[in-house]
Amino acid sequence: xxxxxxxxxxxxxxxxxxxxxxxxxxxxxxxxxxxxxxxxxxxxxxxxxxxxxxxxxxxxxxxxxxxxxxxxxxxxxxxxxxxxxxxxxxxxxxxxxxxxxxxxxxxxxxxxxxxxxxxxxxxxxxxxxxxxxxxxxxxxxxxxxxxxxxxxxxxxxxxxxxxxxxxxxxxxxxxxxxxxxxxxxxxxxxxxxxxxxxxxxxxxxxxxxxxxxxxxxxxxxxxxxxxxxxxxxxxxxxxxxxxxxxxxxxxxxxxxxxxxxxxxxxxxxx
Ligand SMILES: C[S@@+](CC[C@H](N)C(=O)[O-])C[C@H]1O[C@@H](n2cnc3c(N)ncnc32)[C@H](O)[C@@H]1O
Numbered sequence: 491x492x493x494x495x496x497x498x499x500x501x502x503x504x505x506x507x508x509x510x511x512x513x514x515x516x517x518x519x520x521x522x523x524x525x526x527x528x529x530x531x532x533x534x535x536x537x538x539x540x541x542x543x544x545x546x547x548x549x550x551x552x553x554x555x556x557x558x559x560x561x562x563x564x565x566x567x568x569x570x571x572x573x574x575x576x577x578x579x580x581x582x583x584x585x586x587x588x589x590x591x592x593x594x595x596x597x598x599x600x601x602x603x604x605x606x607x608x609x610x611x612x613x614x615x616x617x618x619x620x621x622x623x624x625x626x627x628x629x630x631x632x633x634x635x636x637x638x639x640x641x642x643x644x645x646x647x648x649x650x651x652x653x654x655x656x657x658x659x660x661x662x663x664x665x666x667x668x669x670x671x672x673x674x675x676x677x678x679x680x681x682x683x684x685x686x687x688x689x690x691x692x693x694x695x696x697x698x699x700x701x702x703x704x705x706x707x708x709x710x711x712x713x714x715x716x717x718x719x720x721x722x723x724x725x726x727x728x729x730x731x732x733x734x735x736x737x738x739x740x741x742x743x744x745x746x747x748x749x750x751x752x753x754x755x756x757x758x759x760x
Pocket of ligand 1: 499502503506507553554555556559574575576577580600601602603619620621622625626
């Protein structure tokens with residue numbers, strides 16, 4: 491029998507907390523990037539998040555990891571930023587970065603589904619993605635959190651891995667269905683499929699067998715319906731050939747460019 495969602499989230503969070511060692515290692519480099527006015531957002535994200543200074547007071551980053559993307563939103567014009575993540579080490583990394591920069595930032599360590607009510611109706615922008623949604627076991631409850639955090643007129647922007655990528659064998663040199671996850675519609679929870687279990691901090695941990703992560707791939711329909719059902723309106727949806735991490739190391743670039751690997755979704759709260 492499957493464990494309750496909160497237990498799955500807790501287990502996944504414990505593994506990410508170990509993997510946070512990588513984010514700690516990169517802390518100084520990330521601070522230097524941000525201090526120089528740089529940001530870590532990718533080309534498709536820049537097209538959607540233009541001119542933040544003119545409309546974004548508070549940006550809330552759900553599943554913010556080490557906070558570099560969160561603080562990038564500040565560098566891009568958001569007046570203040572809030573990072574939410576289940577891993578206390580990740581939140582520690584984010585907090586140290588904002589202290590070093592003197593940035594107007596708040597950090598909350600919690601399950602995204604339990605994001606504190608003190609943040610309700612306060613976000614002009616909710617930003618999330620790049621490997622965030624598959625860790626959430628209840629997309630309808632997640633959409634409810636998004637809607638309660640947004641101000642009226644506020645927007646959510648998601649730049650996430652395309653769920654179609656779930657079906658491909660990551661080690662193949664062409665598009666081949668994965669024997670384990672090759673069914674787009676399966677809707678199953680899959681444990682310990684890859685990252686972060688294969689990250690060095692977990693592989694080198696003396697108790698590495700104790701760590702487990704749980705993910706499921708939400709179809710585009712399930713994601714869109716969760717947000718529409720919660721009351722949001724679609725502004726723009728685009729699919730991109732861009733990858734945000736090297737998940738298909740043997741796939742030739744020419745083949746990679748023929749199918750979507752990421753998507754952008756912009757929706758607003760009426
Ligand atoms: C791949 S990272 C997110 C992408 C991030 N932009 C980055 O650069 O790494 C996934 C993050 O989700 C967090 N996470 C996983 N499950 C969560 C949950 N239920 N609630 C809040 N955070 C969660 C992890 O701790 C981790 O920091």
